[in-house]
Amino acid sequence: MILREALRYGRELLKKAGVSDYKPDAWYLMEYVCKMNKSEYYLRAPEEMQGEAFQEYEFLLKKRAEHVPLQYITGVQEFMGLEFKVNSHVLIPRQDTETLVEEALKILEPGMEVLDLCTGSGCIIISLLKHGGKEIRGTASDISKQALLVAKENARNHQAEVELVRSDLFQNISGTFDMIISNPPYIPTGVISELMPEVRDFEPAEALDGEEDGLAFYRKIVCRGREFLKSNGYLYFEVGYDQGARVAVLMEKHGFRNVKVIQDLAGNDRVVCGNLPGVK
Structure with missing residues (x-):
């Protein structure tokens, strides 16, 4: 699955779970897993998301879908x-x-x-x-x-x-x-x-x-x-x-x-x- 599709998948999963901030949260989890900013994402959006990275992304998405706060998943807050x-x-x-x-x-x-x-x-x-x-x-x-x-x-x-x-x-x-x-x-x-x-x-x-x-x-x-x-x-x-x-x-x-x-x-x-x- 390419990065663009993975992000769309993440948004849809969180939206179905009733997460109000499903769009930014799907992105923040991708940013956390792939360690890239938005500029890098736009350059790499058509690239394949590596299997291990997608598995981690999906695992964290499912935790967020259970309404675990994003900050407890990533472990940080500004x-x-x-x-x-x-x-x-x-x-x-x-x-x-x-x-x-x-x-x-x-x-x-x-x-x-x-x-x-x-x-x-x-x-x-x-x-x-x-x-x-x-x-x-x-x-x-x-x-x-x-x-x-x-x-x-x-x-x-x-x-x-x-x-x-x-x-x-x-x-x-x-x-x-x-x-x-x-x-x-x-x-x-x-x-x-x-x-x-x-x-x-x-x-x-x-x-x-x-x-x-x-x-x-x-x-x-x-x-x-x-x-x-x-x-x-x-x-x-x-x-x-x-x-x-x-x-x-x-x-x-x-x-x-x-x-x-x-x-x-x-x-x-x-x-x-x-x-x-x-x-x-």
Whole structure:
């Protein structure tokens, strides 16, 4: 089978399986298997696809047809211009979360110490370290041992010095920080069953489930956050599209000031941030 026909076959297979992004996903899997870019593909489209390559391509297509996320098949996802290793133990980094990192970068200064709670793949803290300057010091925690192994590999690959701590939020954290940043689980438990199968069936449930109203982790972090913030320390959250106002009120009730709700590129609430003046 020539490459052009193989790509058409891949698109048709994924379309029949109900994969919404069947066209780009069929291409990305071909790119992954054949290790070629689109320019090379257009030159080689009439060429025969080698038997072993087609077998691998078909095998990966069938996994994608079962709604296994593309990123778990290829093992990588780009975030903030960096490539991160991912597997089923961590959430797949999303473009929406880049808004959180971009907003945090606006106030980072040399010498600041940052704590990333629920770090997962480590994409947030590593991106802050890579784009915020070498003098930023980073600590990241997660309750999952497997997630921390992924974060460790990503930190090593990007030569980012991050202290990784296995912790249930603040349980094993010591010291104080200039910024606490977190993309915690925030999907209400009752909504998880309604998510697309790629998320519902394959991404780690403990990284999704924000309990009954989706706000459980925000409450825990806001309530204890002041103990771990330096004077004028900042708290930055990613939030769900309909959670901005509620998280902002929660922060204000616990003494945070200059609380802002910031939208992502799609116009949805995505980041809530504020600072806590006078913390000793």
